[in-house]
Amino acid sequence: MLGKVNFKNKDFLIQNVLKSESEILEKEVKEKLGIIQRKNIDKPIITISINSTSIISGAHNLNKSINDYLIDRDIEADIVSVGSLGLCSIEPVISVQIPGKTQLFYKNVLPENIISILDGTFNNFIQEENVLGQLTDDILDPWEKVPFFNELAYFKNQQRLVLKNCGFINPESIEEYIAAGGYKSYYNVINKNTPEEVCDLIEASKLRGRGGQGYLTGKKWKIAYETPSAQKYLICNAGESDPGAFMERILIESDPHKVIEGIAISAYAIGVQKAFIYIETEYTLAIERIKNAIEQAKGFGLLGHDIMKSGYNLDIVIKRGAGAYVCGEETALISSLEGKRGKPHSKPPYPATNGLYNQPTIVNNVETLVNVPIIIEKGVDWYKSIGTEESKGTKVFSISGKVEYTCLVEVEMGTKLRDVIFRVAGGIKNEKRFKAVHIGGPSGGCLTEKHLDTLIDYESVMLTGISLGSASMVVLDEDNCIIDLVKYFMNFMQHESCGLCIPCREGTRRMYEILKSISKRPKDENGHTTLQRFKGVMQLESLAEILKDTSMCGLGKKASNPVLSTLKWFREEYEDHIFERKCDAGVCQELKTFEINIDACTGCTLCAKKCPTGAIFGTVKSKHFIVQDKCIGCGICFETCKFSAIVSK
Amino acid sequence: MLIEIDVNNKKIQAKKGETILETLNRNGIKVPTLCRMEGFSPTGACRMCVVEVEGKSALIPSCSHPVEESMKIRTHSPRVIQSRKMLVELLLSNHPDDCLYCASNGKCELQDLAVELNVCERRISGEKIKAKLDQSSPGIVKDSAKCILCGRCVRVCEEVMDVSTFDFYKRGNKTAITTSMNKDLNFSNCINCGQCIQVCPTGALFEKTNFDIVLQMLNNKDTTVVAQYSPSISVSLADELGLRQGKDVNGILNAVLKRIGFAKVFATAFAADLAICEQSAELADRIANDENLPMISSCCPGWIKHMEQSHPDMIDLVSTTKSPQQIMGALVKSYFAQKEKITPEKIFSVSIMPCTAKKFEAQREEMTHKGISDIDAVLTTRELLKLIKLFGVDVHSIDEEMPDNPFNTRSSVGKMVAVSGGVAESIVRTLNYKLTGKELSDLKITKLRGFKDLREYFIKIRKQQIGFTVVNGLKSANKLISEIRDGKSDIHFVEIMACPGGCVNGGGQPTCNDVKVLKNRSKQIYDIDDKEAIRVAHKNSKVISLYDEYLGEALSEKCIKQLHTNYTKREVLL
Amino acid sequence: MPNLEEILEKYPFVQRDNLISILQDVQSEFGFLSEEAVVKVGKYLDLPTSKIYGVATFYHHFRFKTKGKYHIRVCNGSSCHVNLNSQIIREIEKRTEVKNEEVTKDGLFSLEETTCMATCGEGPVMAVNEEYFTNLTIKKVAEIIDSFKRLEE
Known part of the structure; x- marks a missing residue:
C-alpha cells in the first residue's frame, strides 16, 4: 500500500512547473497537472489517512476492506494514502472522489462501516453519521446536504499555511507535492x-x-x-x-x-x-x-x-x-x-x-x-500582513485534553485563545465547565478562564507570565486537579533534567517532593504536618526563583513555569490541598478520606482484614469504624466492601 | 588585550578572552566553586560561581562566561549570596547527615561552603538518596549517597589518567556516577590510583582504611609490628603537621612511628636502592641479549594493573622486579625474620604509602609466600596523619631518629624514585657503572627531570646508544605504548608512573589541589639528591652487604624468588 | 542469527557521532544492549565502555535487559494524564506485578511509560507489543491483561 511512487512525470514537472517562468500555464500542462493533482479523474479515487493517530485507531485494516469491496463489486478505483487533516479525534478518515463530483470525506471509519459508506457514496445515498464534509470546487458537482469544509467551524476559524497540504496530498509522492506548487x-x-x-x-x-x-x-x-x-x-x-x-x-x-x-x-x-x-x-x-x-x-x-x-x-x-x-x-x-x-x-x-x-x-x-x-x-x-506587529504569520498548536476535538490548529498570530479552544477545537467535551488550559508543556504554564481573551502571539502570552514553548495545549475541565497536573509536569522534569547543574537537578526533585506531600494526607512516618506542608509551598516559590536565576539551560530556567503560573492563578486550590486537605476534583487519591456507613455495614470483617495499616476496628457482625489517624487513604477497604458501606469523601 | 570592567563598583583590568572568574581571582576576589578544577575547561555544572551582571536577567556563571568590555559585575550582592546559599541548601537537603562520621569531616568543600554561606537551619528537606556503599575495591570506597555529582572524578579519570572508570549514569533525579555496566569497583577497570579521591569535594570517594587492624595489631603483644614508609611521604607531611612547608621530615617520622609503637621502622628507600640494582641488572641482561626491549618499569602498581588489563601484550617487556614496597615486605618476612629469629606469622608488616593502589598491590596473589602476605596492611599518608594525631605525638618536641637495622642506609636515589623521572635517572647511574665500572662524571641528568609528559635521554655506554624515556601520567603512557607496538625501537628503558608528577602526587597523599605545593615536593626530593654524598643505589652499604651475606649477586636464584614477580592478563570491561 | 559485525560494517567511518545510531541498530537487532555488544562497540569506536554505558543510560530508549514476551507501552502524555491514566498505570502495575522499565521474573510482561502516542483524542492508550488499545478504563485494562495471562495457561 505504501508503495513508492515512480517518477513517470519527472521530466514534465521539472520542465513545465519548476523551470516554467510564466504565471499562466498552457492548457495541456494544466490538464496533465490536474491528473497529478487528482482533480481530473476518470475513475473513483479513495484516500485513506495513514498517520500515527489513524493507525492506532485501526486505519491499516481499512485498506484491505476497501480493496475487498472493490474486487467483490468489480469496481475500478484507485486507493491513495494521505496524511492527516489534523483532526485526530475523528480518525480514521477516508475520502471518496467520484468523477464529476467533489471530494467527500468520512470520519471515524471502521472496516465494518466500509460497505455501507461506499455503497452509499456510489449510489448517491450518503451515510450521514460518518460524513465529515466536502471540498469546495468551481467546476465539480457538490453533494447535497453535505457541509463544505469552509463551513465547518474547525476549518473556518483557521488560517492554514503550514498545514495547507496536510490530509490532502499523498505524503509519499514528490509529484503531488510539486504539482501543488x-x-x-x-x-x-x-x-x-x-x-x-x-x-x-x-x-x-x-x-x-x-x-x-x-x-x-x-x-x-x-x-x-x-x-x-x-x-x-x-x-x-x-x-x-x-x-x-x-x-x-x-x-x-x-x-x-x-x-x-x-x-x-x-x-x-x-x-x-x-x-x-x-x-x-x-x-x-x-x-x-x-x-x-x-x-x-x-x-x-x-x-x-x-x-x-x-x-x-x-x-x-x-x-x-x-x-x-x-x-x-x-x-x-x-x-x-x-x-x-x-x-x-x-x-x-x-x-x-x-x-x-x-x-x-x-x-x-x-x-x-x-x-x-x-x-x-x-x-x-504578504507574509507581514498576517499576524500582529511583532509576531508575524501563523502558529500551529496541538490541542488535547478535555476538548471535543483533539487536533492540530493553525491560526493567525493574534487570534484569541477562546476562539482556538471553543471554535476550532469544539469546546469542552461532555458539556463540562472549562477550568484551565496548559500551554507549552512542561516548560509552559496554566491560564484560566479570565485569560481566554488573551491574544496568541509571543508578546501577549508572555505578559501572562508564560511562554508559548512547544505550543501544545492541554485543556482541563472541572474534573481535573491543578496540583495533580503540576505534579505530573514536575515529575516529568525531574526525570528529564540532564542532571548536570544543581538548581535544575535538585530543584525539580525538591519541588516534586513538595507537591507530592501536599497531595497526600499528612500521616506517613515523615510526619508531613500542616506547618511543614505550608513551609513547602513557601519553598516552592523560592525554589522556582533559583531555578530561573541560576540554571544552565532553558529547560531548567523554565522548569518552574507550571508551578509559578498555577501559584499565581490557582492559589486557592493550593490552600485547599494544604489546609483543608481536600481535592475538590477528587483526583488526588491520597487526600481522600473514608468512612463507614453504619447502616450498610454488616460486620463481615473483610475490610478490617484487608486494611494495610490496621485502621479499621470492629468485631464479627458488629458495625465497624475507621480510625482516621491511622488511615492512609489507600482505598483498599472501598474496593473490598461488598455492601457499599465504605463512603469516600 | 586589556579591557576594563566594573566589579563591585570598582574598575579592574581584565584580559580579553579570559573568563570572569579568572579576572576575579587575579584581582583577589574570591568566588566559591564546586565543580571547577585548575587546568580543566569549565563545565558550569555547580552554578556556585554565579555573579550578577548588569543588563542580564539571570545570574551568570563566572567560570565559563568570558569578560566583556565595560561589564558591570556584582560578586556578592544579596541576590547572589542568597542563590549560592540556596544551592548549598539544595545539596544538603538530601545529603546524609553524618558529617561527624564522614571520612571527609573537616576537609569537605561542601561543609566549608555551608559554613561560609552561614547555613544554620534546615529550610529544605528532601528524600535522602539510598545508594549502595561500594566497598568492594581494596583501595577505594565509593559512597554515592554523598556524591554531589560535580563530575571532578569523571574528568580526572578520563582526562588525566586516561582510564575512564567512571562516567555519569542516567539523568535527572537518577543521575549518578558509576563504572561501566554499573559494576562494583573491584570488577571495573579502576587502577586504584586514587586521583579521584584527591579531587572529590565531599566524602563520596575515600580510601579503604586499614586503620583499625593496624591499631589492633599494635596492641597485640604476640606480634611484632613492623613499619616501612615510602620515600615520598616525608616531603608531604610537614605542612599537615604544622612544620615548615616542604621540609623533609625523615628523622622525625622515624621517631614518631617508634613512639606510636611500631617495633621496627624501615625506610622503603632502602628497598628502592635494591630495586634499582635489580632492574639495572635486568636491563643490562636484556640489552646484552637484545630481547624484551624496551624494558618498562614495574614499581607503580597502578600502571601494572592498567598494563595487565589494557596492554597485556606488553607483559614480557615489563621488568619482573617487584616494587620497593613488596621487596621490603619480602625481606622483612624472610631475611629480617631469620635474623631476629621471629616466625613470619608473628610479624605484622605495615607499609605507609602515598598511594591507594599499593593497597591493591599488597593483596595480589603473587605477593604472598606460603599463604602469608608479604605486606599485611597499607596505610596512606592521610591515614598516617590520623594515626599521629590519635597518639598525640608532638612533632615539634621530638628528637629525630634513624631507621632500624638491618635496612638503615639509603642512597639519594632511594628518595628520588618518588618523583617522575627518578627511577630512570637512578638506573642510568647504576647501569653505566655496571657496564663500564666507572661512575658518570655528572650524575645529574636534567633531561629526565621536570614536568613534561614525555622526557627522553640518550647516552652512549661502551659505544652503544641507549635510550631512556620517562612518561608522566597514563595518558602519555598509552600513547607511547602504541608507538612501541608500532615498532618504536630506539629506546631501551621506559619509566611509567600513573600519577602525574610521580608518587609525590599520589592518590594517598594529603589532599592538595595547589600545583605550587606539588612542585615544591619534587624540588625537595631533588635537593636531597644534590646535597647528599651517596648518590647511586649500588653504593648503599647495607645493600652491598645484603647481597654478600644473603642474596648472592643481582638476579641470583634467590633474588628471582624473593625480589621478582610475574604478571597475568586481566579481563575487565575497558 | 544477527551479527554485530554486520551492523558495525554499516558505519565505515570510526567516529563517535555514530555511537547513538550504532546502539540503536544493535538494540533493534538484539532487543537490548548486552555487555558483549557494549564491549564490541567500544572496541570498534575506540571508546571506553564506561562512556558508552554513560551515553546509553542517558537516553531512555536504551535497555540492558530483554523485553517481556508481552511488552506493554502505556502513554503517559499530558493529555492521557488529564484523562486519568495514572489509574490505568496503577492497574497495569497491579495486574502484571511489573513497574516502569522492568520485566517480570518469568519474562512475561514488561512495562514502558512513553510520552505522547499522538492518539490523545482516544486516551488513555496502551499497546501490547504491536496491538493498540484505546479509551482505556480500569475494567478494560484488567480484561486485556487477563486475556494475555490466559494465553499462557
Whole structure:
C-alpha cells in the first residue's frame, strides 16, 4: 500500500512547473497537472489517512476492506494514502472522489462501516453519521446536504499555511507535492537569489523561531552566515518530546516534502552543505516518510551535488534521537548529535558561531523551517500582513485534553485563545465547565478562564507570565486537579533534567517532593504536618526563583513555569490541598478520606482484614469504624466492601 | 588585550578572552566553586560561581562566561549570596547527615561552603538518596549517597589518567556516577590510583582504611609490628603537621612511628636502592641479549594493573622486579625474620604509602609466600596523619631518629624514585657503572627531570646508544605504548608512573589541589639528591652487604624468588 | 542469527557521532544492549565502555535487559494524564506485578511509560507489543491483561 511512487512525470514537472517562468500555464500542462493533482479523474479515487493517530485507531485494516469491496463489486478505483487533516479525534478518515463530483470525506471509519459508506457514496445515498464534509470546487458537482469544509467551524476559524497540504496530498509522492506548487520557491531561490538575499528576506519578514524563545530567525541565520568557516551546519529539530505535543510528528507524516523544502532553502541561505534532521526514533512513520522524501528529492535532482545546475550542493541526513526531552535545547541537541550524553553547554559560545563539531550551526524547529518556503512563495509583504506587529504569520498548536476535538490548529498570530479552544477545537467535551488550559508543556504554564481573551502571539502570552514553548495545549475541565497536573509536569522534569547543574537537578526533585506531600494526607512516618506542608509551598516559590536565576539551560530556567503560573492563578486550590486537605476534583487519591456507613455495614470483617495499616476496628457482625489517624487513604477497604458501606469523601 | 570592567563598583583590568572568574581571582576576589578544577575547561555544572551582571536577567556563571568590555559585575550582592546559599541548601537537603562520621569531616568543600554561606537551619528537606556503599575495591570506597555529582572524578579519570572508570549514569533525579555496566569497583577497570579521591569535594570517594587492624595489631603483644614508609611521604607531611612547608621530615617520622609503637621502622628507600640494582641488572641482561626491549618499569602498581588489563601484550617487556614496597615486605618476612629469629606469622608488616593502589598491590596473589602476605596492611599518608594525631605525638618536641637495622642506609636515589623521572635517572647511574665500572662524571641528568609528559635521554655506554624515556601520567603512557607496538625501537628503558608528577602526587597523599605545593615536593626530593654524598643505589652499604651475606649477586636464584614477580592478563570491561 | 559485525560494517567511518545510531541498530537487532555488544562497540569506536554505558543510560530508549514476551507501552502524555491514566498505570502495575522499565521474573510482561502516542483524542492508550488499545478504563485494562495471562495457561 505504501508503495513508492515512480517518477513517470519527472521530466514534465521539472520542465513545465519548476523551470516554467510564466504565471499562466498552457492548457495541456494544466490538464496533465490536474491528473497529478487528482482533480481530473476518470475513475473513483479513495484516500485513506495513514498517520500515527489513524493507525492506532485501526486505519491499516481499512485498506484491505476497501480493496475487498472493490474486487467483490468489480469496481475500478484507485486507493491513495494521505496524511492527516489534523483532526485526530475523528480518525480514521477516508475520502471518496467520484468523477464529476467533489471530494467527500468520512470520519471515524471502521472496516465494518466500509460497505455501507461506499455503497452509499456510489449510489448517491450518503451515510450521514460518518460524513465529515466536502471540498469546495468551481467546476465539480457538490453533494447535497453535505457541509463544505469552509463551513465547518474547525476549518473556518483557521488560517492554514503550514498545514495547507496536510490530509490532502499523498505524503509519499514528490509529484503531488510539486504539482501543488512545491519546490518552486526552492528552485527559484537557488537559481535567482544569493544566500545573503534570502537571509535579508527572512529577516525582513520578521519570522520568529517557533521553538519557544521567539528569536528572529533571519538575524540568527546572519550570524552563522557571517561567521567564516569552511563547514556550517543546519539542524532541523524535530525531536518533539513534550509529552503532549504531536504537531511536528503529524506535520512530517502529512507533508514531508514541505519540511525538506524548508530545510533546503534555509541551508542555502546560511551556506550549509550538510543539514541534519533530528527526529525521535519513536516516530517510525514520520522517519519512513521523511526518508522517502529525501530519496525522491534526490531522484529529482533537488538534493545532492550541483542541484539543478545551480552549483549548490546539499545533503540531508536523518539522525534519530534516543529519547531525552532536554535534547530540545540546542546545545544539548548538538552534544547528542556528536554521540555524547545530551548535556547542554553554557552559552556563550552560541551555536550560531560555535556549534556542531565547533562549527557555525543553526538549529531551527520544523515549523519555523516550513514557514520559509511560504514566505519566499508569497512574498515578504504578504507574509507581514498576517499576524500582529511583532509576531508575524501563523502558529500551529496541538490541542488535547478535555476538548471535543483533539487536533492540530493553525491560526493567525493574534487570534484569541477562546476562539482556538471553543471554535476550532469544539469546546469542552461532555458539556463540562472549562477550568484551565496548559500551554507549552512542561516548560509552559496554566491560564484560566479570565485569560481566554488573551491574544496568541509571543508578546501577549508572555505578559501572562508564560511562554508559548512547544505550543501544545492541554485543556482541563472541572474534573481535573491543578496540583495533580503540576505534579505530573514536575515529575516529568525531574526525570528529564540532564542532571548536570544543581538548581535544575535538585530543584525539580525538591519541588516534586513538595507537591507530592501536599497531595497526600499528612500521616506517613515523615510526619508531613500542616506547618511543614505550608513551609513547602513557601519553598516552592523560592525554589522556582533559583531555578530561573541560576540554571544552565532553558529547560531548567523554565522548569518552574507550571508551578509559578498555577501559584499565581490557582492559589486557592493550593490552600485547599494544604489546609483543608481536600481535592475538590477528587483526583488526588491520597487526600481522600473514608468512612463507614453504619447502616450498610454488616460486620463481615473483610475490610478490617484487608486494611494495610490496621485502621479499621470492629468485631464479627458488629458495625465497624475507621480510625482516621491511622488511615492512609489507600482505598483498599472501598474496593473490598461488598455492601457499599465504605463512603469516600 | 586589556579591557576594563566594573566589579563591585570598582574598575579592574581584565584580559580579553579570559573568563570572569579568572579576572576575579587575579584581582583577589574570591568566588566559591564546586565543580571547577585548575587546568580543566569549565563545565558550569555547580552554578556556585554565579555573579550578577548588569543588563542580564539571570545570574551568570563566572567560570565559563568570558569578560566583556565595560561589564558591570556584582560578586556578592544579596541576590547572589542568597542563590549560592540556596544551592548549598539544595545539596544538603538530601545529603546524609553524618558529617561527624564522614571520612571527609573537616576537609569537605561542601561543609566549608555551608559554613561560609552561614547555613544554620534546615529550610529544605528532601528524600535522602539510598545508594549502595561500594566497598568492594581494596583501595577505594565509593559512597554515592554523598556524591554531589560535580563530575571532578569523571574528568580526572578520563582526562588525566586516561582510564575512564567512571562516567555519569542516567539523568535527572537518577543521575549518578558509576563504572561501566554499573559494576562494583573491584570488577571495573579502576587502577586504584586514587586521583579521584584527591579531587572529590565531599566524602563520596575515600580510601579503604586499614586503620583499625593496624591499631589492633599494635596492641597485640604476640606480634611484632613492623613499619616501612615510602620515600615520598616525608616531603608531604610537614605542612599537615604544622612544620615548615616542604621540609623533609625523615628523622622525625622515624621517631614518631617508634613512639606510636611500631617495633621496627624501615625506610622503603632502602628497598628502592635494591630495586634499582635489580632492574639495572635486568636491563643490562636484556640489552646484552637484545630481547624484551624496551624494558618498562614495574614499581607503580597502578600502571601494572592498567598494563595487565589494557596492554597485556606488553607483559614480557615489563621488568619482573617487584616494587620497593613488596621487596621490603619480602625481606622483612624472610631475611629480617631469620635474623631476629621471629616466625613470619608473628610479624605484622605495615607499609605507609602515598598511594591507594599499593593497597591493591599488597593483596595480589603473587605477593604472598606460603599463604602469608608479604605486606599485611597499607596505610596512606592521610591515614598516617590520623594515626599521629590519635597518639598525640608532638612533632615539634621530638628528637629525630634513624631507621632500624638491618635496612638503615639509603642512597639519594632511594628518595628520588618518588618523583617522575627518578627511577630512570637512578638506573642510568647504576647501569653505566655496571657496564663500564666507572661512575658518570655528572650524575645529574636534567633531561629526565621536570614536568613534561614525555622526557627522553640518550647516552652512549661502551659505544652503544641507549635510550631512556620517562612518561608522566597514563595518558602519555598509552600513547607511547602504541608507538612501541608500532615498532618504536630506539629506546631501551621506559619509566611509567600513573600519577602525574610521580608518587609525590599520589592518590594517598594529603589532599592538595595547589600545583605550587606539588612542585615544591619534587624540588625537595631533588635537593636531597644534590646535597647528599651517596648518590647511586649500588653504593648503599647495607645493600652491598645484603647481597654478600644473603642474596648472592643481582638476579641470583634467590633474588628471582624473593625480589621478582610475574604478571597475568586481566579481563575487565575497558 | 544477527551479527554485530554486520551492523558495525554499516558505519565505515570510526567516529563517535555514530555511537547513538550504532546502539540503536544493535538494540533493534538484539532487543537490548548486552555487555558483549557494549564491549564490541567500544572496541570498534575506540571508546571506553564506561562512556558508552554513560551515553546509553542517558537516553531512555536504551535497555540492558530483554523485553517481556508481552511488552506493554502505556502513554503517559499530558493529555492521557488529564484523562486519568495514572489509574490505568496503577492497574497495569497491579495486574502484571511489573513497574516502569522492568520485566517480570518469568519474562512475561514488561512495562514502558512513553510520552505522547499522538492518539490523545482516544486516551488513555496502551499497546501490547504491536496491538493498540484505546479509551482505556480500569475494567478494560484488567480484561486485556487477563486475556494475555490466559494465553499462557
